[in-house]
Amino acid sequence: VDFEVQGMKELFDTLQQLPVKLEKNVMRGAIRAGAKLVADEARRRAPVLSSPDPRREMGALAKSVRVMSTGISGGVVKGGVVAGGKTTVGRGKGKVAADAFYAHMVEYGTVNMAPMPFLRPAIDTKTQAAIDATTQYIRDRVESELLK
DSSP: OOOOOOSOHHHHHHHHTSOHHHHHHHHHHHHHHHHHHHHHHHHHHSOOOSSOBTTBOTTHHHHHOEEEEEEEETTEEEEEEEOOSEEEESSGGGOEEEEOTTHHHHHHOBTTBOOOOOHHHHHHHHHHHHHHHHHHHHHHHHHHHHHO
């Protein structure tokens, strides 16, 4: 999901006055701040196994939701939230490796299973909060850098 925020021209003009490395760090942090809200909501919404299954670990799907590393390409900062892949579940001696390879199957369904979306609804419900968190992060970091 791509979105554009209007009305931040002055803020970005100020951001342009910062050193390039600092600008990139501020933008990476801002994207992560917004994405974290979506990831937290997706974890909360992720379905949990109702009964044990030898092929899966209980809680692995929610645990596999994470904020994707952000990168900068062509002046555009990219990042997001992903689900699936290898993770660990449990604590201490009960900690086990798990692979939530099936995340996309849960989200979109299969021929044999109805979809149980958790990532898209998280995006739908947290988009504005993510935009607000991203904007606030930028404002806070720019102000603190300008005060140095």
